[in-house]
Amino acid sequence: MNAPRSTMLARLLAAALPGLAALVLPALAIAEPAPDLEAGRQTFESVCAACHGPTGRPDPENPTVKALDPQPADLSDPLFNSREPAEDWQIVVTHGGQALGLSATMPSQVAALDEQQIRNVVAYAKTLAPGSASYPPGELNFFLPIRTKKAFPEDEIVWKSRLTERDGADVWRNVLEIEKRFGKRSMGVVEVIHEDDGTDAEITEVEVGAKTVLHWNLARRSILSGAVVVAFPTDGDASDEVIPYLAYGRLFDERWMFQSSARLILPVDDVDTGEAEFAGVVHYRWTKWPRRVFPALEFTAAVPFEDDGGDSVQWTVVPQLRFGLTRGAHVALSLGAEIPLSDQSYDTRWHLSLLWDFADGSFFKGWR
Ligand code: HEC
Incomplete structure (x- = not known):
């Protein structure tokens, strides 16, 4: 049964509130004497x-x-x-x-x-x-979170693995993501998704998309991007999905970075079975040296368009660590645990992501 549009809107808004609050918070001054x-x-x-x-x-x-x-x-x-x-x-x-x-x-x-x-x-x-x-400045290129979408356009290859523990079988999901900048402020992306549930191991989906920076403000240290991704499942019966999203990033001061994103997952065959997904993360960047370990705390909320009458918004919390592996951290690793806060079908999801910013040079540069 479809939820009345007004309740759906109210639920979407409730889930988006933390992100909206961050948008309107006053900018904290970043203390720097003006350069001569x-x-x-x-x-x-x-x-x-x-x-x-x-x-x-x-x-x-x-x-x-x-x-x-x-x-x-x-x-x-x-x-x-x-x-x-x-x-x-x-x-x-x-x-x-x-x-x-x-x-x-x-x-x-x-x-x-x-x-x-x-x-x-x-x-x-x-x-x-x-x-x-007319190019977005690198000051606004924040750390890659596990679930929240980034606003900054990248030249990057990312490997992501996710292990979902549920009673019975564990499911592995591996993603290879290739991101390439084009134009002054845009980026194309291709993702190949492989899943292994213990019985079947196969490529289940290919995603293609583009992202562009809509607005940034270096003085306020904020950036906003819009993107559209199209997902093509390899299973002929599954619906293609169109996934538009907005991604926002903001540096509160030299140490605290905030990022949030709002995605709509729209199955082409039946849009009503889609959902909205909100995510927000705070990274604590305690030093300017990139080859260090940085903690972050992330929250997500998935809101199905159709209200099944129950506790349908799914909340998770994702504590995580980022490890800068090379001297400039153009190769970096993140590890995180995604813990359901509501009634979900899995116990815990373990995340690993390894990124290589190939614009900064070979994968093998800067390890020693
Ligand atoms: C002896 C020659 C030399 C001098 C003098 C020199 N540089 Fe460089 N600089 C280089 C080289 C070579 C590279 C490239 C290093 C690499 O790619 O591994 C470089 C790279 C850089 C970079 C790029 C860093 C990055 O993130 O890729 C900056 C910025 C830079 N230099 C600024 C300066 C400034 C400012 C000065 C003066 C204070 C200066 N350089 C003096 C040779 C020099």
């Missing part, structure tokens, strides 16, 4: 330009540059310049490339420049790709 760009330019020209070129674009004909291996980064490339958070660049300039798994050819300035000078020169380096203002 003119001082930064002078430092750049005297210290960095020899390798990176005065415009940020290394001159391949220059003998100093020719002798370098690897070649210096092209700081004038808007995609490259925008995707790297200034904080990571401060680490690289302070401690040298190897601090984040890059080459030691990028020299440490810890003896030559003080903290403020480094902040100035990095702020100036950030201005060297004028077009980068």
Whole structure:
């Protein structure tokens, strides 16, 4: 039986409230003295330009540059310049490339420049790709949660495994996800889903989708994206699904990141049997060093469109840990336990996800 539209709307709203509350909370100030760009330019020209070129674009004909291996980064490339958070660049300039798994050819300035000078020169380096203002900034690329959808577009390969324990049999679900950026603010995604319930082990679904950043605000540290994914089950009898979602991310201060997403799962054959899914997560980023362990707490609510009269909203809580594996954490692992808070058909779900941000280099870079 269909729930009256008004009750359904009320239930959807109730589940979405935590996310909405976060949207309207006032921005907490992120304390940072304003960088001096003119001082930064002078430092750049005297210290960095020899390798990176005065415009940020290394001159391949220059003998100093020719002798370098690897070649210096092209700081004038808007995609490259925008995707790297200034904080990571401060680490690289302070401690040298190897601090984040890059080459030691990028020299440490810890003896030559003080903290403020480094902040100035990095702020100036950030201005060297004028077009980068139309790309979402890497400051808004938050940690990958287990259930909540991310807002930031990625060049990433993610392996996800989920073990569902239910009385009788355990079910494994493995997902290979390939995400590739296109345009200034968009990303395409392909997912292949494999399931093994002890009797059958097969590819059960392929998903294809695209995501685009709708809005961001670097001063408020917030980002909002919209996406559409289409799921094609391999079982001919199962319905294809259209899955639109919104994903929001917000940094409350330097340490607390909040992300939330709202998805609709719409079976093409019978939309009424679909559901809405809300998820929200808080990560505690206690250090700027990426190769550390970070805790997070996530909640999800699944709201079926059809009210079966019972306690139909399914709530879960997902405590989880993120492990930065390489020096720059372009390879990272998350482990989590998804615990039902309402009457659900399973006991616990164990999650593992391994991500490789391939724009930051080979999988094997930066482990030592
Ligand atoms: C001796 C040459 C040299 C000098 C001097 C130098 N760099 Fe670099 N820089 C490099 C090289 C080489 C790389 C690429 C490292 C890699 O890809 O492994 C690099 C990479 C970088 C990156 C990219 C980091 C990333 O996340 O990929 C930034 C930012 C940077 N340099 C900024 C600076 C600034 C600012 C200065 C001046 C304070 C400076 N560099 C001075 C050679 C140099």
